[in-house]
Amino acid sequence: MSDLYDFRTTEAKWQASWNETGLFRAPADPDPSRKFYALEMFAYPSGDIHIGHFRNYGIGDAAVRRLLMQGKDVLHPFGWDAFGLPAENAAIQRDIHPREWTLGNIATGRSTLQAVGLGYDWEREFATCNPDYYHFTQWIFVLLYERGLVYRKNAPVNWCVGCATVLANEQVQDGQCWRCKSVVEKRDLEQWYIRITEYAQRLVDGLDTLPKWPKSTLASQRNWIGRSEGAAITFGVESPAEGCPSELEVFTTRPDTLWGVTFLALSPESDAGRWCAGHGSNATDVAAYAKAAALKTEIERSAANREKTGVDSGLRAVHPCTGETVPVLVADYVLASYGTGYVMGVPAHDERDFQFAKAHDLGIAVVIQNKSGSLDVATMEGAYTESGVMTASGPFDGRPSADAIPQPQVIAWLEEQGTGSGRVTFRLRDWLISRQRYWGCPIPMVHCAACGVVPVPQDQLPVTLPPDVESWIPKGRSPLADVAEFVATTCPKCGGAAERDVDTMDTFIDSSWYHLRYTDAHNGDLPFDPVAAAKWLPVDLYIGGAEHANGHLIYFRFITKVLKDAGFLDVEEPVVRLFHHGMVQDGDGRTMSKSLGNVISPIHLAREFGIDAARLAMFFFAPSREEIRWNEDGAAAARKLVTRLHATFVANRDVIAAFPADVRGDSSGSDEAREARRRAHIMLQRFDDAFDGDLALNPGVAAIYELLNVFPNAEKVAASSEADRRCYAEALRVLALTMAPVAPHLAEEVHEMLGGEGSVFRTSWPAVDPEALVLDTVEIAVQVRGKVKARITVAADADEASVRETALADPAVVAAIGEQPVRRVIVVPGRLVNVVV
RNA sequence: GGGGGCGUAGCCCAAUCGGCAGAGGCAACGGUCUCAAACACCGUCCAGUGUGGGUUCGACUCCCACCGCCCCUACCA
Numbered sequence: 045m046s047d048l049y050d051f052r053t054t055e056a057k058w059q060a061s062w063n064e065t066g067l068f069r070a071p072a073d074p075d076p077s078r079k080f081y082a083l084e085m086f087a088y089p090s091g092d093i094h095i096g097h098f099r100n101y102g103i104g105d106a107a108v109r110r111l112l113m114q115g116k117d118v119l120h121p122f123g124w125d126a127f128g129l130p131a132e133n134a135a136i137q138r139d140i141h142p143r144e145w146t147l148g149n150i151a152t153g154r155s156t157l158q159a160v161g162l163g164y165d166w167e168r169e170f171a172t173c174n175p176d177y178y179h180f181t182q183w184i185f186v187l188l189y190e191r192g193l194v195y196r197k198n199a200p201v202n203w204c205v206g207c208a209t210v211l212a213n214e215q216v217q218d219g220q221c222w223r224c225k226s227v228v229e230k231r232d233l234e235q236w237y238i239r240i241t242e243y244a245q246r247l248v249d250g251l252d253t254l255p256k257w258p259k260s261t262l263a264s265q266r267n268w269i270g271r272s273e274g275a276a277i278t279f280g281v282e283s284p285a286e287g288c289p290s291e292l293e294v295f296t297t298r299p300d301t302l303w304g305v306t307f308l309a310l311s312p313e314s315d316a317g318r319w320c321a322g323h324g325s326n327a328t329d330v331a332a333y334a335k336a337a338a339l340k341t342e343i344e345r346s347a348a349n350r351e352k353t354g355v356d357s358g359l360r361a362v363h364p365c366t367g368e369t370v371p372v373l374v375a376d377y378v379l380a381s382y383g384t385g386y387v388m389g390v391p392a393h394d395e396r397d398f399q400f401a402k403a404h405d406l407g408i409a410v411v412i413q414n415k416s417g418s419l420d421v422a423t424m425e426g427a428y429t430e431s432g433v434m435t436a437s438g439p440f441d442g443r444p445s446a447d448a449i450p451q452p453q454v455i456a457w458l459e460e461q462g463t464g465s466g467r468v469t470f471r472l473r474d475w476l477i478s479r480q481r482y483w484g485c486p487i488p489m490v491h492c493a494a495c496g497v498v499p500v501p502q503d504q505l506p507v508t509l510p511p512d513v514e515s516w517i518p519k520g521r522s523p524l525a526d527v528a529e530f531v532a533t534t535c536p537k538c539g540g541a542a543e544r545d546v547d548t549m550d551t552f553i554d555s556s557w558y559h560l561r562y563t564d565a566h567n568g569d570l571p572f573d574p575v576a577a578a579k580w581l582p583v584d585l586y587i588g589g590a591e592h593a594n595g596h597l598i599y600f601r602f603i604t605k606v607l608k609d610a611g612f613l614d615v616e617e618p619v620v621r622l623f624h625h626g627m628v629q630d631g632d633g634r635t636m637s638k639s640l641g642n643v644i645s646p647i648h649l650a651r652e653f654g655i656d657a658a659r660l661a662m663f664f665f666a667p668s669r670e671e672i673r674w675n676e677d678g679a680a681a682a683r684k685l686v687t688r689l690h691a692t693f694v695a696n697r698d699v700i701a702a703f704p705a706d707v708r709g710d711s712s713g714s715d716e717a718r719e720a721r722r723r724a725h726i727m728l729q730r731f732d733d734a735f736d737g738d739l740a741l742n743p744g745v746a747a748i749y750e751l752l753n754v755f756p757n758a759e760k761v762a763a764s765s766e767a768d769r770r771c772y773a774e775a776l777r778v779l780a781l782t783m784a785p786v787a788p789h790l791a792e793e794v795h796e797m798l799g800g801e802g803s804v805f806r807t808s809w810p811a812v813d814p815e816a817l818v819l820d821t822v823e824i825a826v827q828v829r830g831k832v833k834a835r836i837t838v839a840a841d842a843d844e845a846s847v848r849e850t851a852l853a854d855p856a857v858v859a860a861i862g863e864q865p866v867r868r869v870i871v872v873p874g875r876l877v878n879v880v881v
Numbered sequence: 882g883g884g885g886g887c888g889u890a891g892c893c894c895a896a897u898c899g900g901c902a903g904a905g906g907c908a909a910c911g912g913u914c915u916c917a918a919a920c921a922c923c924g925u926c927c928a929g930u931g932u933g934g935g936u937u938c939g940a941c942u943c944c945c946a947c948c949g950c951c952c953c954u955a956c957c958a
Contacts, residue, residue, distance in 0.1 A: 260885040382957045746905035825901035875900045880938045
């Protein structure tokens with residue numbers, strides 16, 4: 045073996061070895077006490093694997109390698125989130141079939157990941173666009189249907205003009221399509237929905253059982269699900285016309301402000317709003333208003349502080365407590381999809397209602413008085429939304445509204461009166477999953493003239509995507525609608541002629557169950573064998589970007605719960621510990637993207653610096669959770685570190701080889717030798733803390749530098765005493781193992797050089813020796829009034845009294861105290877002494 | 882508007898239970914090596930922790946207010 049380290053050949057050599065020996069192949073029958081399921085979010089096969097993937101997967105890879113050394117039975121799989129729009133866009137732009145484009149990208153991506161030495165069980169790999177996989181995406185859809193969680197509804201939906209498809213709420217960002225940035229409009233369409241709101245409460249409750257999830261993500265999900273407690277209150281409609289709703293039920297979180305209602309407002313898309321537009325006494329105006337509202341884009345409609353428009357609905361409502369009539373308006377600041385679509389207007393105590401009332405000359409009534417009693421309709425410039433004392437509120441006059449909001453007494457009273465009741469509402473909407481696109485999972489439903497909507501029985505799945513369509517160009521309906529042989533089918537129920545549903549599913553459904561498929565990736569009968577899933581679930585560590593907090597990570601929790609209810613799983617939550625890695629930016633702090641042309645491939649890193657150096661650089665730049673700027677100088681420094689590490693082992697090879705692998709130094713070594721040993725254990729301790737904690741590997745890598753910096757040159761080591769050489773040998777042995785997760789190829793090479801058998805990842809992870817960490821003597825600071833005045837050297841285990849005595853005897857301390865009386869002496873063992881005068 | 886996070890040397894970042902602000906790297910500078918340069922090696926330099934208060938013997942760390950930056954969310958009644 046050459047004494048010069050050639051990272052290119054060495055790295056290739058060990059990658060081949062890992063493949064041959066199946067190092068990362070998960071055991072078929074993991075020991076329950078040792079199983080560990082490590083997962084990184086799978087990749088969209090967009091083309092090249094970039095440096096951001098390399099970081100994400102590198103963190104997981106390092107964690108997994110240490111787990112192997114700890115003797116865990118590890119499942120660490122990889123796959124491809126392979127359906128989705130970019131494939132179709134490529135098809136349109138380059139006249140290449142989406143499948144071909146996708147499969148080509150997968151092949152490139154896989155070979156890149158393998159070339160950079162990431163350790164996965166490739167035998168469990170799959171792509172969601174493969175019928176072997178989407179067969180069971182459909183199977184799960186049918187299961188959801190059978191469990192009453194799928195329904196069809198005509199409702200206003202987000203319509204992306206550019207993609208010519210509907211979008212889910214979280215796919216609309218700032219009123220634009222998340223993919224193509226086109227304007228998003230509202231359209232009325234009949235679409236498939238999944239009743240995720242049925243699980244809203246469980247999705248909220250589950251958050252309390254996830255202590256190892258980032259606080260930010262828990263908070264984000266809590267806000268997204270948006271549980272609100274309040275009351276549903278029924279207002280009568282004054283002399284309702286034929287067909288007109290006779291009652292309007294509103295939802296409010298402030299039932300204590302009920303007596304302050306001066307109007308009701310209806311969403312133009314609500315049932316009553318639509319009735320008013322068609323049949324009400326002011327139908328012409330309402331219809332015109334509703335039409336204008338629908339044409340507004342999401343951007344216009346959601347612009348902050350937009351003027352609150354509205355129009356008289358033609359109805360009058362009867363206040364359930366006072367019997368007075370109040371005007372009812374149609375206003376597009378009211379959302380049809382939240383609460384009931386009708387709100388009670390309390391201008392004095394709600395900012396939006398205040399603005400609306402001012403703009404439309406509606407009455408304002410103060411019913412919650414502030415502490416000083418100064419609220420007066422004539423002088424109010426905004427709503428008073430705090431709590432206070434209820435006034436002009438019938439039986440509740442004089443009651444504080446502060447006890448609890450919503451007021452339980454008010455709700456109880458409403459229930460007594462029969463005009464309202466307590467109600468919990470969620471912000472979370474049902475999951476709209478229809479997409480008018482080709483490259484997705486077909487919805488396994490059949491429309492039969494005689495039987496209505498009929499699911500394709502599970503034993504007749506999959507409904508395969510037709511191999512070709514006439515045109516990829518979106519025209520506002522699914523390209524599948526034009527494939528006659530796909531559409532024409534027979535009804536599974538009556539056998540008569542029927543038509544297939546032509547839409548495909550949102551790709552978030554593909555990724556909602558992929559973690560389960562890995563446990564049994566080749567099952568042809570079921571999505572997975574419940575026995576196999578039980579062996580591995582829950583995922584012990586899940587690594588991915590924080591941007592999925594409200595999309596994927598909610599759907600994924602939801603589907604896990606449904607499958608548990610259906611008896612296929614025994615876990616309520618899919619993931620024990622969630623970790624969000626930081627992004628990788630270019631040297632100027634810009635996000636790497638194809639359009640900016642600043643994307644760096646890990647292949648480039650492998651060639652220029654070596655994979656181990658690139659990993660070390662990445663781990664060293666910043667804690668894993670923080671974003672980093674890629675920096676070639678830093679990578680070059682890491683390359684030097686690899687060279688230096690290798691050279692250190694080569695130079696000290698004979699010293700190490702003279703002792704058994706489990707050599708231990710002890711206190712008979714010199715200070716210098718024991719310091720080397722101590723540094724090695726500090727390093728180990730830091731890696732342990734990181735891997736067991738927040739995955740911040742930077743202090744650990746820094747500790748490698750620290751160890752090398754105190755390590756004497758080889759001549760000196762060779763010439764030292766036997767006791768010293770034992771310390772040095774131990775330090776390097778600890779280093780050789782501890783660096784393995786972060787610099788795996790180098791570690792294998794060193795392991796082999798030191799005479800190790802097999803892979804270093806089949807040896808065991810070292811244990812910190814607490815005895816190696818302690819120092820004989822420590823220098824501690826002596827402070828007088830908090831200012832350091834002297835430093836004294838004492839035995840590390842010196843008792844407080846003697847430390848105090850030594851400190852007080854120090855001339856500099858004596859001088860600093862002078863004539864002042866000593867009031868207290870604080871001794872922090874091993875740290876400092878503070879004299880209070 | 883709501884929520885989450887972050888401010889430490891020129892730059893990236895450490896700092897255990899509240900206990901001496903500096904471990905490490907980059908850059909810069911000086912030196913050794915070299916015909917010279919690069920590489921390598923040795924060494925040097927640099928902040929008082931965004932601001933203002935508070936608690937404490939002692940605050941980067943805890944509390945309050947403010948400033949700046951990043952991310953998420955947003956007419957949710």
